[in-house]
Amino acid sequence: MTSPESASPSRPAKAAGFALLGVAAVALIIGVVSLFGGGDEPPTAGGTTTTPPPQTTSESPSTPASTPSAPAATTTTTTNPPAATTTNPPPVTQPGAAKVPVRVYNNSTITGLAVRAADEVRANGWTVEGTGNYSQGTIPTTTVYFRPGTDEEASAKELAAVLRARVEARFDGIQSSAPGIILIVTNDFQGASKSK
Template identity: 40%
Template sequence: MSLFSGLSRPMKAAGLALVGVAVIAAVIGGITLTSGGGDSDTATPPGTPPATSDGATPPSPQPSGTPPASSPPASSAPPSSAPASSAPPGSQPGQPGQTGQPGPGQPGGDQQASHKWVTVRVYNNSMITGLAERAANDFRASGWNVTEVGPYKGALPKSAAYYRPNTDEEAAAKALALEFGIEAQPRFKEIQDAAQGLIVILTKDYDANDKDGS
């Protein structure tokens, strides 16, 4: 027997409509439950990390191979000042106690040696044969730069080393005279215009004062 038997035709049509609505509602409800809709009204973009329990989103992981960011290196300390000189305290270039030999004509620890570069010409003004040559050998043995030996015609009272004033020859003549016991004097008129260098003119007194005694 049919569910709608005994009903009039209008009532049967209404019943069929209600059944159809119920079936449609059931179908819609099943689709909604299957899709999971209704839990949230906002969609989450793909690839977004889930929120933590306190609601904050953890930082995104860095791609593989990317070095972690580091803080800028601390500025390096300024270079230290230049090392102190190894010279003794208070010493200055050219002061006594430093190494180095004085140049020609310059004062140094050995005043005598510093003037021996000056050329020396030796002349014999006596009757003693070979006096100039013997004196020249004495001078050379002591380091003096003897370049000429010969006789001198004239009459001089004493052996002397003659120099041009206000030149290196003056200090050299005084050093040679002190070493060999003769005098140092400015050039006299007759030899005033002679070539530069010391002019040593010897008399017989050099023979008496010869340090070799010969």
């Protein structure tokens, strides 16, 4: 006699359980179809468009499988990472003159000093066109050289101020070198001031 009474309350619970399993199965099928079938259309049709992703990605967390549009939103989230390529900020630039390309030469007894100095030059907004050694003589102090009467002069003065170096017009030994600023670093190279 107890079995008919216990059977009647369990039937609605079983029916509700099967209904929930059915909804979960439909959601799973929609998710799998959108993952494998729906993901091919947005990248081939328009590449990585920026208009659809912001609108659809905000809806996807709140309605993961309740509507057919929610799975489509999960496929558009894959187009968002290419937009993250804008995270590469430009080098830090100082106000003032246009940044003229720089070549950095080591005239010291410190191995790798030109590379270290070039890294600081880049960090302060200039483009470095090359590094090397200067062995045609001894330069007494770290100096930034420019060609007088060109836009190199203002940029060279600004770079010298940043690096706490001397600034001068080019001398005869480097007069015919390619255009651009020449930085010759010596044992007294201090680099950019660390106070900000």
